[in-house]
Amino acid sequence: MMAAQERTADTDVLxxxxxxxxxxxxxxxxxxxxxxxxxxxxLGRLRVAFDEGIARRFxxxxxxxxxxxxxxxxxxxxxxxxxDGVAARIVPLEGVTHCYLRGWxxxxDGDGPGGPHxxxxxxxxxxxxxxxxxxxxxxxxxxxxxxxxxxxxxxxARRFKIDVVLGPGQRDRMESFPGRARRAAVDDGGDxxxxxxxxxxxxxxxxxxxxxxxxxAPFDAIAARNGYxxxxxxxxxxxxxxxxxxxxxxxxxxxxxxxxxxNAMCVWRVDAERVVAAxxxxxxxxxxxxxxxxxxxxxxxxxIYAMIHTAGWAETRALFESIEARAGLADGRMLCSLREYKKxxxxxxxxxxxx
Numbered sequence: 001m002m003a004a005q006e007r008t009a010d011t012d013v014l015x016x017x018x019x020x021x022x023x024x025x026x027x028x029x030x031x032x033x034x035x036x037x038x039x040x041x042x043l044g045r046l047r048v049a050f051d052e053g054i055a056r057r058f059x060x061x062x063x064x065x066x067x068x069x070x071x072x073x074x075x076x077x078x079x080x081x082x083x084d085g086v087a088a089r090i091v092p093l094e095g096v097t098h099c100y101l102r103g104w105x106x107x108x109d110g111d112g113p114g115g116p117h118x119x120x121x122x123x124x125x126x127x128x129x130x131x132x133x134x135x136x137x138x139x140x141x142x143x144x145x146x147x148x149x150x151x152x153x154x155x156x157a158r159r160f161k162i163d164v165v166l167g168p169g170q171r172d173r174m175e176s177f178p179g180r181a182r183r184a185a186v187d188d189g190g191d192x193x194x195x196x197x198x199x200x201x202x203x204x205x206x207x208x209x210x211x212x213x214x215x216x217a218p219f220d221a222i223a224a225r226n227g228y229x230x231x232x233x234x235x236x237x238x239x240x241x242x243x244x245x246x247x248x249x250x251x252x253x254x255x256x257x258x259x260x261x262x263n264a265m266c267v268w269r270v271d272a273e274r275v276v277a278a279x280x281x282x283x284x285x286x287x288x289x290x291x292x293x294x295x296x297x298x299x300x301x302x303x304i305y306a307m308i309h310t311a312g313w314a315e316t317r318a319l320f321e322s323i324e325a326r327a328g329l330a331d332g333r334m335l336c337s338l339r340e341y342k343k344x345x346x347x348x349x350x351x352x353x354x355x
Contacts, residue, residue: 020248060208071129075122099126101339114334160279202349260309267302281327
């Protein structure tokens with residue numbers, strides 16, 4: 001009984017750390033107080049996550065659009081023999097942050113729910129992010145690198161859910177997190193208004209988006225390095241949080257090492273008048289980590305996208321069927337992540353960039 005309670009408490013800590021720490025000088029003390037734990041215990045669990053290889057980084061997650069960036073999902077349909085060569089040309093680009101081979105696992109029947117049913121689909125998928133005024137030129141460069149293959153460009157039209165928080169059983173932990181407020185469930189995918197950032201503020205973004213060393217007062221060193229008093233720096237971060245520039249400061253997991261070895265991008269074609277209802281229904285499923293409406297590209301007739309993660313492909317398919325039914329959808333398709341070519345966070349305001 002005691003061991004089960006300890007595992008539950010451990011899960012609660014990891015989930016809370018992924019959701020984000022309070023923006024305070026001693027964030028782990030504040031979050032620990034809400035969870036009934038000491039600051040030392042919170043920091044100890046975070047260090048164990050790194051030692052076990054579960055943690056990827058502890059740092060800031062920014063809203064790209066409010067920093068003046070644009071991003072899109074891209075895809076290519078390639079022959080198996082072409083995948084590695086094309087990926088090798090694309091993944092070195094700084095603006096490419098995630099790149100996967102997606103398809104159908106051999107151990108699943110392709111004629112069942114979510115399966116390809118013999119139909120082809122794009123198989124190399126990646127995200128591209130760049131400063132707004134350089135985005136079109138950068139995307140043209142991607143097209144050149146992908147040639148002669150046609151590049152599908154699938155920008156978000158609406159964002160329904162984008163916070164990745166994983167825990168055993170994917171319990172419904174998405175409604176109330178210690179330490180941070182929830183943002184609106186539906187976010188228009190258009191360009192966000194953004195203000196100019198000073199050179200000092202850009203340095204702060206660069207420092208915060210990296211790996212912040214865990215400690216009792218993790219923001220103090222960044223504040224001092226950029227010429228801020230500690231309290232003034234906390235005020236800056238809280239202001240960014242209120243503006244939606246800073247989404248959270250949180251633990252980012254290595255999904256595979258944490259036991260989520262089978263993830264899938266699930267897609268549906270939904271009539272325009274039902275898009276918002278469908279997106280909200282999917283976002284309400286605690287197992288869904290991302291949910292978007294995206295533009296429909298030639299040859300790929302889907303506009304609602306949702307990401308799910310489980311421990312195995314049979315579970316992923318069962319979960320797909322479950323969320324499809326809960327959202328009142330039909331005829332969806334799963335594109336399963338079969339190989340990871342690249343996974344990193346965007347690098348905002350890299351040295352030498354304009355704006």
